[in-house]
Every structure is written in C-alpha cells, then in structure tokens.
Amino acid sequence: MAANQRSISVSEFFAKNRHLLGFDNPRKALLTTVKEAVDNSLDACEEAGIIPEIWVEIIQVKENRFEVSIQDNGPGILKKQIPLIFGKLLYGSKFHRLRMSRGQQGIGISAAGMYGMLTTGKPVKIVSKISIRKPAHYYEVQIDTKTNNPEILNGRGNGLDIPAGEKGRNIMESKKIQWNSFYPATEDEEPQEVRSGTRVTIELEAKHQRGRGSVDEYLEQTAIANPHVTLHYRDPDQEWRTYGRATEELPPEPKEIKPHPYGVEMGRLVTMLKEMKEGTISQFLTQSFTRVSPAVARRICEGAGISTRAGVKKIGRDEADKIYHAIQETKIKAPSTDCISPIGEDLLIKGLHQVVPAEFYVAATRPPSVYRGNPFQVEVALAYGGQSVVQKVSAEVLDQLLDQTDSRTIRQFLVNTFDGIGNDAADKIIKEADFGSRQSPTKLNAEQRETLHHAMRNVKLSDGQGIQVYRYANRVPLQFKMRDCAITQTVMGTNWRSYGLSQSRGNLPSGPVTLMVHLASVWVPFTSESKEAIAAYPEIEKEIRLALQAVGRKLGLFLKRRQKVKQEGERRSVFMRYLAEVAGAVSDLNGSDREEIHSNLLRVANRVTKVADTKFDESGNKIQEEESFGDNVLIVEQGDPEEALKQRLLEGNPQQKLF
Amino acid sequence: MAKKKTTTAKTARMAKLNARDKKTLNSLVGMADDVERFASRGRAPHIEIPSRSLSNVKYNKSRKIIEMGSSKNKRELFNLSQARTYMQTLLVGSGCKQLIEQGKTTSIRGLYYLLKHTIEGTREETFVDQGDCDPVIEDVEVALNALREELHVYASNRGAMVGNIVVNDNGDEIDCSRMGSGGYAIPSIVEEEVMQFVSCKADFVLHVEKDTVWRRFNEDKFWQTHNCILTHGNGQPPRGVRRLLNRLNNELNLPVLCLLDNDPWGYYIYSVIKQGSINLAYESKRMAIPGARFIGLRSIDYERCDLNPSVTIKLTDNDIKRANQIANYPWFEPKKRWQKEIKKLLSNGFKLEVEALISKDISYVTEEYVPARLADQDFLD
Incomplete structure (x- = not known):
C-alpha cells in the first residue's frame, strides 16, 4: 500500500478532472477554449495599452473535431516564455497579485491545450510576434502531464523563427502557418499591418451548436462588456462576422494593490510572516498590507499584546493567531478602490445598444465597495423592449x-x-x-x-417573454450555472413588480428585458475553478441589489410614462373615430358645413387631450419631463415597428457580415 | 290601390301635423346648432339629458302618478365613456329629422337599420344591435321633451281590442264589435291625430294580461253580455295600449279594470298601468290611469275558488325578492289591502295564473269569477 503512494502532478489531476475547468462535454469544451484564449488576449492587450482587435476562427476538421485559432494584436510573448505559458498548468502572472484582470489562476489556456492534446493528440500551435521589425516565433507545444512541463515538438525543441515582412509571410504560407498579417480594410484603404500579437491554434474534440451557451453568444456578450474591442469571428460555416468597437478609448489601467488586512486568513498570514526575512512586526504590517499606517500597526500590536518592536523572526504560531484576531478587532480603513476600472455607464449603454436592439437603455455604476478586504464594484445596465432573439433568427x-x-x-x-x-x-x-x-x-x-x-x-412575446440576464465578472461573460450565481439570485430576490414588470415570487421577472450585471474586483469569488458563477457574499449581493434598484426605478418611470402616452393616444383616437360621424349628423340636422364642423371638432379634440396630458403631469410628480430620467438613459424612438426594423437593417446590424 | 290611399292619408296628415312637426324639427336643429356653436368657439360640446334612473323618479301623491325628477345627466363628446353614445344620440336625431321631413314613420327597428353603418376608417359599427339603439331613442325623446310619435318612430304593435266602440283610425272607421275572433290590433300610435273615438256604448274597460285569456272572454262574448271593451297588452302593455286605455278613461270616462296573474309580475303590470313606469316616467301624465282597479287574481282565490293544489306554481327566489320590492314602492306602501295581498302571496309560497281558473270549468272565469267580482265591486285600488 505505502509503496503505491506518490505525488500527483497538477496536470494529471486536471486531466482526470477536466469538468472542474469547464471541459465537461464537447460543446462546452469548444466554448471554454475560445473563452480562455480571448480572455488572455484581452488582458494582454490592455496591459500593453493596445486597443484590442481579436480574430476567432473555428474550422471543422471532421465530425466532432474542430481547429480553433485565436489571434490578437497584443504585445506578443517573449520567446522563452511561450512554451511555459501554453504548456504548463498554473503558470502565469496574475495569481500572485491583487489586480483586476480577466484571468486569475494561470490554468485556462494551458488546460485547453492539454484537453486538445488528450482528445486529438495534436499539439498547441503558437505564433507570437513582439514587434513589426523583429521575427515571429512559431512553436508546436505539448504538455507532459506526468511532470506538468512543456515539450516543444518543432525545430528540434527550438521552435521556428519567422523573419519579419514579405519574406516571413511567404514562409508561413509555404508551411501552412496561419497568421493574419493585416487588419481588414475597405477597398480604397491601404491595409494596416498587424505589428505584434499572438495566435494560438488548438485542435480538439468538440461540438458546435448555436443558441444558449454557444461561442456565438459568448462573443456577442463579450462585445457588450468590452466596447473598446473589435472581434472578428469566423464560424464553422466559414461565415465572417464582426463586432465593431464603440469606442477607441482603452479602459483606465487598473492598479495593483497590496492585500487588505481584513481579507487575509490565518494560514496566509503565517506564510507572509515566514516570507518576511527581517524587520519588526510593525514594519511587516505596514509594508505587506494596504491601509496600515504605523499608528494602525501600533493599535494592532496593542490589541495582540505584542511589542511593535518585536522582530518578525520571533513571531510564532500563537503570536500570529493573536495578531490575526487583533486585526479583526481593529478599525482599519477600507482599501482604496482606484484599483478597479469599471466599464462606465456611458460605455455600458453604448455596448448594450450595439448588440441588443431595444427602446430604452439605462445603466448604473455603484461606488466601489469591499468584501473580505477585497475591493469590488458593481455595474448594471438594462435594455427594455425590442425584439427577442427568436424573432431575429433567420x-x-x-x-x-x-x-x-x-x-x-x-x-x-x-x-x-x-x-x-x-x-x-x-x-x-x-x-x-x-x-x-x-x-x-x-x-x-x-x-x-x-x-x-x-x-x-x-407571436407577440412581450408578456410571456423571459428576461435575459447577462452576467459578467471582470468583463468576462458568465454563461453557465446561472441558478448558482449571486447575480441571478439577487435579480430574483429583487421586487420588480414595483418597476412595472411582472414577476412571480422568487423568480426572474418577465418582460422584454435584457439585464447586464458586471462585477469588477481584484479577486472575483467564483464558486469553482471553471469560473461560471459568483459566490454569494452579502456585501456583493447588497451592492448588486442597490444597482438593480437604481436602474429599476428609471425603468419604472419609463414604463409609466409610456403607458400614459399610450393611454392619451388611445383617448385621442377614440374621439377622432367619432368626430366625422358627429359632424355628418350635425350637418344633416342644421345644414351647416360638414368640413368646417369637423375641423373645429378636431381642434377641440387635440386641445382636450393635450389638456389631459398636462393635468396628468401636474397631479403626478411635479418633475419636468426632460430632467426626471437623470443621466445615463438612452431612449430609442420606436415608430412603426416595421419601419424600425428597416431602419435597423439600414444602420447595419451589429452582426453584419464582413466578407 | 293601397298605395294611393297612404299617399292621400299622408298629405292630409302632413297638413294637419305641420305645426307639431315644426316644433320637433326646431328642437332637433337646436341640438345641432349647440354643437356647431360650441365647436366654433373651441369648446367641448355636450347634451343635457334628464336622468331616467330610479333615483330620478318621484311618486306624486296628489296626482297619484310617477313623475320624472329634475336631475339631468351631461353627455359629453370628449369623455371616453360617453363619446360613442354622444355620437349615437346625434345620429338618432338626424334620422328622426329625415323621417319628419319625408313625412314617414318607422319602427324603432327600422330606425336602427336606417342609422346602422360602419364608421369610416374603422371596423366599428355605429350601432351593434337594436339594444344599442333603443335607449338612445328614449334619450332623444326626453332630451327634446318630444314624444316618440313626434319623432315619427313607433314600437311594434302588441295588444288587441274588442267591444262596443267605434273608432276612426287613420281615416278608416272601425267598429270594434265586429272584429271577429282576432280583434282590432291596437296600433302603436293612438294620438288624437291618428285615432278618434266615433261612438261608444260600453260602460267600462276590462284589461286582461294576455292573449289566451282575452280569447276566452271574446269567444264567450263577455263584452256583449257585460257591455264593455275588452283589451289585452300581451304581458307588460306597450305604449300604444297604455295610451289608448288612458284616453278611454280620460275622454270617455270609462273605468279601467285589470285582470292579471297573481304574481309579482302581474302586480307590476297593474302598477305601470295605474301610476306609470319608471323608465318612461316622463310619459306618465299621458299614460297613467290613477283610477284603474285590480280585479284579480287575488292570493285569497286559492281558498275562495277552492282550486286544485296542482295548478299552483312555486314562487322563485326572484319572485320573493320582487314582491318585497313592490311592497316597498311608495305607491303601494300606504295601501293596507295591497300589503295584505302581497303578504298573503308570500305566505302562500305559490303564484296563480288566470288560466288556473280553467281547472274549475272552461268558462269559469267569464261566467262566474269576473261577474261575481263585478257584482260585489270587489276590487283592489
């Protein structure tokens, strides 16, 4: 028995437990692969200050086998880092820091590569280029699951260097290495060359299916939350689709912060103490944590009954325990929240408007808050009206x-x-x-x-139509485990009836509503490694609820007003209907001019219904029409629905074909 | 032949009724002028219509008739719930004007068809059915204070008359003692302009509820033996019958006696004949006959005539409710004999139809029941 005991490599563990990483079934595997690659690309571009442009290409090799390529225009990867990033699990830059980013653990893309390798035996192919003048590198990498180390297969373990410019392009063509060298351009424009970037290609066993939880949906939702990104997508039918960017501005770069004392658990505190080689306990506290001034450190030490001058080396398990409890009892300022970069109400509305056709848009960004010492911020955007997905399907x-x-x-x-x-x-x-x-x-x-x-x-669906909830964590759409997610639960727990939507108790409200909830945080508390649902911390739920209520109030206002306008319109039309008859009867009776009476009555009708309008307002809220909605609301005038549809077609559907 | 006759009749009538028609026309035109004046000043037009609900009806104790009160309803064009009826009111007005100008009359159903059409640009009908139209006609009557006849509209004929009387109806002399088994159908319009009494030998009028009973009396030549006029109104008598009874009572001083079923429905028919109806309270002064008397059937007749239990009909919940309502009407309330009568009906728990008397003998009602009551002068007031 004892002889059989041996250590397990991470790769082995995840190869057996692939569902933990989102590879439960072939359909989800395809999505997870695209998602991990796109997340990485976006993180890389934003960190380097490049406005992201991403190509996603899916080619069906044979039944249940697909080749997925994702290319970005990011900074590229240094030659020696390439194999590690794509061929080693839990390797990355994001785990050890507290900073808002899409990726957190450093598992995703290498796990996708491993899954591909396990199901097809094909290696991961990577092209990376760090500058327009420098050569690009081409690697075929495979992960050794026993040791969790990368193996390079091409160029006798050294990969292939491709020179820059025309020559390189010829080489790539002859070796069938895929690379988009130019940005798409209209005919009369000189195409711009892609200066740098990374392209990863993974062949895997998968299934492509449209609808809920599909790649298409993920890309659409990504476009909503990332209005600064342009996405080119070639689906397995070789159809190109482009989600264009709504803004040229990059989101402000999030700052990296030190941990907050409230967010540190006992074990982590001990580890941090061990890492600290020298100095006093006071120095340790002020240097390792945010919001700990010497005065705060002194109060913690007093609470723990330890001298501020005590050296870290002398702090044992018991003292650490005392310090831990003293931290919980000491009042410490909440962490600074400038480390979070929210999407912003304007861009939320822009993004939503680009993808979801509706009549009314509203957004609300909450001020940052803190859970367990981690800063976070909640944003909500809501679109009301418009067509449902079913009605868009060709x-x-x-x-x-x-x-x-x-x-x-x-x-x-x-x-x-x-x-x-x-x-x-x-x-x-x-x-x-x-x-x-x-x-x-x-x-x-x-x-x-x-x-x-x-x-x-x-079919008119607006009554029976369910609400769509788009959930985002650090700008990444969450598509599965909807019921387990704190966002969905909070939406269900909010009373939407007072905002004019119908809702049965404890359920999602119904109505033609698209709701988008974004949680930005330096550390998003997911319920599992596959990052599908957010854990329900009371602080987070509270912020989500407040944001939902903020947009709900404005929706309620809009619906009430629309109802009123509709009623007035109906009122007027009832009168209009009878005026001609009345005029006719009057003229029959006393021989007066029918047209004149009719036009006189029309005038009265318009005045009467107008009077009713203003009366309504005065007796209701005394708020002026224009001001009452406040900021961050977009109302799209809906004329004749058919006209509106034509208009939308003219303006260009966001799902416009590229080629 | 017939056609020629009507045209001559028409011209004769036109000449005679001109003044009256002119007055009606004037008020119709006035209604339209109001609308024109309001519209040209940019104001919302309305019509004032006296209210025809129970709350606007008063019992005039000295005249012993039901009269309409003074409360009026405004009917506005620019009111969501009234816009449609407002339009209908004006349409009825224009329809009546057309009839008056052409010197023609039509039934209320005819007027409904005359005015029914689809409103331009919609799928809505001006009138959905006749029930949509009838109340509007009554509204126009009260609003213009004009009688239905003056608007050249009549209700369908119902009711018949036989007896020792000669009348002139629209130029034709009719001897009501020679009308065979069917009798003379009482027209809907019996105003003096249409019908004049030529001669009358009868002593009183016997009004029965329905056709079947009336036939029994006619077949037995009751009107000959008792020298009376025999009428029926086929249930609740229509205006023509009520107006004719009123004229017989008023102008010829004939007492009116009623033989009706012993149930709340029969009581109410008597009430309408005597005091006038709630719905047409504005016409009570021409219609009501405060001197009318109730012969029967009485609730004591079950014992008095020794009737078989199988001819009784059980009172329904509705009947009981209605009986209590009638007992509380201000014109029944002070009459002790009536209160006793209704109480007895309720304690019996059943009602009796006049036909129930046939169980005694086919001609029991004409040969024994009514003659006995007449001999005793045993009537309810």
Whole structure:
C-alpha cells in the first residue's frame, strides 16, 4: 500500500478532472477554449495599452473535431516564455497579485491545450510576434502531464523563427502557418499591418451548436462588456462576422494593490510572516498590507499584546493567531478602490445598444465597495423592449438549429435554444404554429419549418417573454450555472413588480428585458475553478441589489410614462373615430358645413387631450419631463415597428457580415 | 290601390301635423346648432339629458302618478365613456329629422337599420344591435321633451281590442264589435291625430294580461253580455295600449279594470298601468290611469275558488325578492289591502295564473269569477 503512494502532478489531476475547468462535454469544451484564449488576449492587450482587435476562427476538421485559432494584436510573448505559458498548468502572472484582470489562476489556456492534446493528440500551435521589425516565433507545444512541463515538438525543441515582412509571410504560407498579417480594410484603404500579437491554434474534440451557451453568444456578450474591442469571428460555416468597437478609448489601467488586512486568513498570514526575512512586526504590517499606517500597526500590536518592536523572526504560531484576531478587532480603513476600472455607464449603454436592439437603455455604476478586504464594484445596465432573439433568427439559422438539436419536443427546443423564451412563450409559439405539444423538432418537414419560423416571428412575446440576464465578472461573460450565481439570485430576490414588470415570487421577472450585471474586483469569488458563477457574499449581493434598484426605478418611470402616452393616444383616437360621424349628423340636422364642423371638432379634440396630458403631469410628480430620467438613459424612438426594423437593417446590424 | 290611399292619408296628415312637426324639427336643429356653436368657439360640446334612473323618479301623491325628477345627466363628446353614445344620440336625431321631413314613420327597428353603418376608417359599427339603439331613442325623446310619435318612430304593435266602440283610425272607421275572433290590433300610435273615438256604448274597460285569456272572454262574448271593451297588452302593455286605455278613461270616462296573474309580475303590470313606469316616467301624465282597479287574481282565490293544489306554481327566489320590492314602492306602501295581498302571496309560497281558473270549468272565469267580482265591486285600488 505505502509503496503505491506518490505525488500527483497538477496536470494529471486536471486531466482526470477536466469538468472542474469547464471541459465537461464537447460543446462546452469548444466554448471554454475560445473563452480562455480571448480572455488572455484581452488582458494582454490592455496591459500593453493596445486597443484590442481579436480574430476567432473555428474550422471543422471532421465530425466532432474542430481547429480553433485565436489571434490578437497584443504585445506578443517573449520567446522563452511561450512554451511555459501554453504548456504548463498554473503558470502565469496574475495569481500572485491583487489586480483586476480577466484571468486569475494561470490554468485556462494551458488546460485547453492539454484537453486538445488528450482528445486529438495534436499539439498547441503558437505564433507570437513582439514587434513589426523583429521575427515571429512559431512553436508546436505539448504538455507532459506526468511532470506538468512543456515539450516543444518543432525545430528540434527550438521552435521556428519567422523573419519579419514579405519574406516571413511567404514562409508561413509555404508551411501552412496561419497568421493574419493585416487588419481588414475597405477597398480604397491601404491595409494596416498587424505589428505584434499572438495566435494560438488548438485542435480538439468538440461540438458546435448555436443558441444558449454557444461561442456565438459568448462573443456577442463579450462585445457588450468590452466596447473598446473589435472581434472578428469566423464560424464553422466559414461565415465572417464582426463586432465593431464603440469606442477607441482603452479602459483606465487598473492598479495593483497590496492585500487588505481584513481579507487575509490565518494560514496566509503565517506564510507572509515566514516570507518576511527581517524587520519588526510593525514594519511587516505596514509594508505587506494596504491601509496600515504605523499608528494602525501600533493599535494592532496593542490589541495582540505584542511589542511593535518585536522582530518578525520571533513571531510564532500563537503570536500570529493573536495578531490575526487583533486585526479583526481593529478599525482599519477600507482599501482604496482606484484599483478597479469599471466599464462606465456611458460605455455600458453604448455596448448594450450595439448588440441588443431595444427602446430604452439605462445603466448604473455603484461606488466601489469591499468584501473580505477585497475591493469590488458593481455595474448594471438594462435594455427594455425590442425584439427577442427568436424573432431575429433567420430561416436558414433555424434550419441549422433544428438539425443540431437533441431536444425531444419543440417546446423543449424553443426553451433550451433561445434566451428569453420561457415556457409560456414557447407555448404561445406552438399554439400559433398549431403543432402538437409532443411533436419532435427534428422530424419537421420543410413546410412545417416554415410555419414554425413564421410563428416565431409573429407571436407577440412581450408578456410571456423571459428576461435575459447577462452576467459578467471582470468583463468576462458568465454563461453557465446561472441558478448558482449571486447575480441571478439577487435579480430574483429583487421586487420588480414595483418597476412595472411582472414577476412571480422568487423568480426572474418577465418582460422584454435584457439585464447586464458586471462585477469588477481584484479577486472575483467564483464558486469553482471553471469560473461560471459568483459566490454569494452579502456585501456583493447588497451592492448588486442597490444597482438593480437604481436602474429599476428609471425603468419604472419609463414604463409609466409610456403607458400614459399610450393611454392619451388611445383617448385621442377614440374621439377622432367619432368626430366625422358627429359632424355628418350635425350637418344633416342644421345644414351647416360638414368640413368646417369637423375641423373645429378636431381642434377641440387635440386641445382636450393635450389638456389631459398636462393635468396628468401636474397631479403626478411635479418633475419636468426632460430632467426626471437623470443621466445615463438612452431612449430609442420606436415608430412603426416595421419601419424600425428597416431602419435597423439600414444602420447595419451589429452582426453584419464582413466578407 | 293601397298605395294611393297612404299617399292621400299622408298629405292630409302632413297638413294637419305641420305645426307639431315644426316644433320637433326646431328642437332637433337646436341640438345641432349647440354643437356647431360650441365647436366654433373651441369648446367641448355636450347634451343635457334628464336622468331616467330610479333615483330620478318621484311618486306624486296628489296626482297619484310617477313623475320624472329634475336631475339631468351631461353627455359629453370628449369623455371616453360617453363619446360613442354622444355620437349615437346625434345620429338618432338626424334620422328622426329625415323621417319628419319625408313625412314617414318607422319602427324603432327600422330606425336602427336606417342609422346602422360602419364608421369610416374603422371596423366599428355605429350601432351593434337594436339594444344599442333603443335607449338612445328614449334619450332623444326626453332630451327634446318630444314624444316618440313626434319623432315619427313607433314600437311594434302588441295588444288587441274588442267591444262596443267605434273608432276612426287613420281615416278608416272601425267598429270594434265586429272584429271577429282576432280583434282590432291596437296600433302603436293612438294620438288624437291618428285615432278618434266615433261612438261608444260600453260602460267600462276590462284589461286582461294576455292573449289566451282575452280569447276566452271574446269567444264567450263577455263584452256583449257585460257591455264593455275588452283589451289585452300581451304581458307588460306597450305604449300604444297604455295610451289608448288612458284616453278611454280620460275622454270617455270609462273605468279601467285589470285582470292579471297573481304574481309579482302581474302586480307590476297593474302598477305601470295605474301610476306609470319608471323608465318612461316622463310619459306618465299621458299614460297613467290613477283610477284603474285590480280585479284579480287575488292570493285569497286559492281558498275562495277552492282550486286544485296542482295548478299552483312555486314562487322563485326572484319572485320573493320582487314582491318585497313592490311592497316597498311608495305607491303601494300606504295601501293596507295591497300589503295584505302581497303578504298573503308570500305566505302562500305559490303564484296563480288566470288560466288556473280553467281547472274549475272552461268558462269559469267569464261566467262566474269576473261577474261575481263585478257584482260585489270587489276590487283592489
């Protein structure tokens, strides 16, 4: 028995427990791979101060096997770092610091590479270029799961250097190394060369499916939360799609901070004490933590009954314990919060407007707050109205969706595939299309498919429509484990009825609403390594609730006002309807001029309904029309819905085709 | 032939009714002038309509009739709940004007069809059904203080008359003692302009509730043996019948006796004949007959006539409610014999139809029941 005991490498552990990293099934594996690579690219670009432009290309090699390439225009990676970053688990720059970034642990991309290697046996291919003049490096890397170390396969373990410029491009072409050398440009523009960047290609066993939790959705949501990013996406059908940036400005660079004493646990405190080679306990406290001045350090020491001059070397386990408790009892200022860079209300609205067509947009950014000594900040944006996803789907896409689905009934298919479709809405569509409730979606013939498509487009869903909640942590969309997430739970726990939405107790509200909640923090408390849900700390929940209420109030105001306008319109139209009849009868009776009476009555009708308008306002809130919404609200005038649709087509759908 | 007759009749009537029609026309035009004046000044027009609800009805103790109070409702064009009826009111007005100018009359159903059309630019009908139209016609009547006849609209004919009387109806002399088994159908308009009494030998009027009972009396030649006029109103009598009874009572001084079922419905028919109805309170002075008397059936008749229990009909909850309501009407309240009558009905727990008397003998009602009451002068007031 004892002879069989041996240590386990991280790689071995995760190779067996791939679900912990988000590789539970082939469909999710594809998404996780794209996600990890894109997150890394964005982090890299922002740190280097480059406005990110990212290419995501997915090629289907054969059934259930895909080649995924992600390229960025970031700073590139130093030659010797490349194998470690892509071929060693838990290697990275982000784990040991407290700074807001997308990646945290240094597992993601190497785990994706490992998964690819395990399922296809193919290595990870990396191209990296750090400057327009310097050569690019090409590596084929594979992870040795036994030792958790990278192995370089090409160039006899040295990789391949590709010279800059035209010559390099020829080499890449001959060796079939993929690299986008130029930014896409319109015909009359000189294409700009990509000066630097990294491209990673992973071949893996996966499944591509559209709808909820898909790559498409992830990229769309990423575009919302990162309005400074341009994303080019080539899907497995070789269709290019571009999500353009809404701003040229990079988010302010988040600062790295020292830990706050409240956020440190006993074990970590002991480790930190050990790391400190010399000096007094007072020096240790002031140097290792934020917000600890010599005065605060003295109070902690007094609380612990230890001299401020005591040397760190002499602090044992018991003293450390005393210090730990003294910290909890000492009043220490909350950490500075300038280490967080929120998206900002303006950009939130811009981002949401780019991707979600709606009538009303509102955003709220809360002031930063602290949980367990970690600063964090909550932002919420809400879009109301507009079409739901089901109504945007084209007949071709629906065909594909129907072919791919494994749902057994149409109802299941609708609910599982489309966001914002609840059971009620699905039933409405099925009823409109006049299908049986048990009908299988895969067995529909062409005519029935057309009927279904027609029904999906024409059913009015705003009542039965479920709300869509987009969750973000440090600008990264979270797509799974919705129910476990503190964000979803807080949205469900908030009373939306007072803001004019319908909601059954303890559920998500319903209505044509897209809600986006962003949690930015130096350390986002995820419930698991696969980063799918945020843990429910009371401080976080409270901030989310306050932000939701802030946007809720404005939504309520908007809905109330819209209701009023609608009522007035109806009132007027009722009068208008009868005026011609009345004028006709009057003219029959006394022989007066019919037209004149009609126009006189019309004038009165307009005046009467107008009077009613102002009366309504005076008796209600005495707030002026324009001011009452406050800042950070965008209202898109909706004329005739068909006109609005045409308009949207003219303006260019965000999902415009690139080529 | 018939056509020629009507045209001559029409011209004759036109000449005669001109003054009255002119007055009606004037008030109709006045209604339109109001709208024109309001609209040209940029103000919201409205029509004032006397309220026809129970709350606006008063019992005039000295005249012993139900009269309409003075409260009025404003009907506004620019009021969401009234806009449609406002439009309908004006439409009815214009329809009546058309009828008066052309010297024609039509039924309320005819007027409904005349005015029914789709409102331009919508799918809405001016009137959905006749029930939508009838109350508006009554509104116009009260608003203009004009009678239905003056608006050239009539209700459908219901009710018949036989007896020792000769009338002139629209130029035709009609001897009501020679009307066979069907009798003379009482027209809806029996105003003096249309119908004149030529001669009358009868001593009183016997009004029965419905056709079946009336036929029994006619077949037995009751009106010959008792020298009376025999009428029926087919349930709740229409205006024509009530107006005719009123004229017979007023102008010829004939007492009016009523033979109705012994149930709350029969009581209410009597109440309408005697005091006038709540809905048409504005017409009470021409319609009500405060001197009318109630012969029967009485709730004591079950014992008095020794009737078989199987001819009784159980009172429904609705009947009981209605009976209590009627007992509380101010015109029934002070009458002790009526209170006793209603109390007895309620304690019996059943109602009796006049036809129940047939169980005694086919002609019991004409040969024994009514003659006995007449002999004793045994009536309820």
